[in-house]
Amino acid sequence: MYIIVDDRNMVAGGYANGFDREGVSSAGIEASEFREWIGKISDTDMNAVEAFVIGDCNEREALSRLIRERSSAPLLCLNERQSLDDTLGLFAAGADDVLRKPVHVREIVARVGAINRRVFGENGNVTVGELRVYFDGREPEVNGAPFPLPRRERRILEFLLRCRGRRVSKTQIFNAVYGLFDEDVDENVIESHISKLRKKLKHRLGFDPIDSKRFLGYCVEK
Secondary structure, eight states, X not given: OEEEEOSOHHHHHHHHHHHHHTTOOEEEEOHHHHHHHHHHOOHHHHTTOOEEEEOSOSOHHHHHHHHHXXXXXXXXXXXXXXXXXXXXXXXXTTOSEEEESSOOHHHHHHHHHHHHHHHHTTTTEEEETTEEEESSSOOOEETTEEOOXXXXXXXXXXXXXXXXXXXXXXXXXXXXXXXXXXXXXXXXXXXXXXXXXXXXXXXXXXXXXXXXXXXXXXXXXX
């Protein structure tokens, strides 16, 4: 899930729609609401946030520091105009990248993927046997051949691989894939998505890499 901080609802909504078209859940929050939100959100819910994008709002450096106190997720800031002082200040406050607007959501997703290479290695992917999963929007691969998945199933697989080696709950997966603020979808839909995903993985790989335990959640072993 991407969190967009911008005091202009129209701009935040435009980016949210763009991310949705790319299969990435997102939510726009005004700066004043964001301060309250980040002070109250649990560590479990914070882990569902894949990246932060800060647009036009006051005290962007202060907000960046607040984010860095709670999360190591990629933090990108968008500048309306080119300003060396603003850019250097944002980097000093913890931003991973500062982009000059306009910028397409696909570029933002790609830059988040590039930042994540620091965590997942030079190639920005994780492999499980013959399965290779990317984190920059590309389809997974099996033995080097594309393994196309519906966007929700792909996002679930990516999230499980990000959390590889630890068990995550249905609620955590739902928050990561559908967003923390989506009240129109029942989180039980995750069970259906995972059931379909596991069948496809077993068909292509010959085994199911996803382990599930009742009341404990799901896990892909290291």
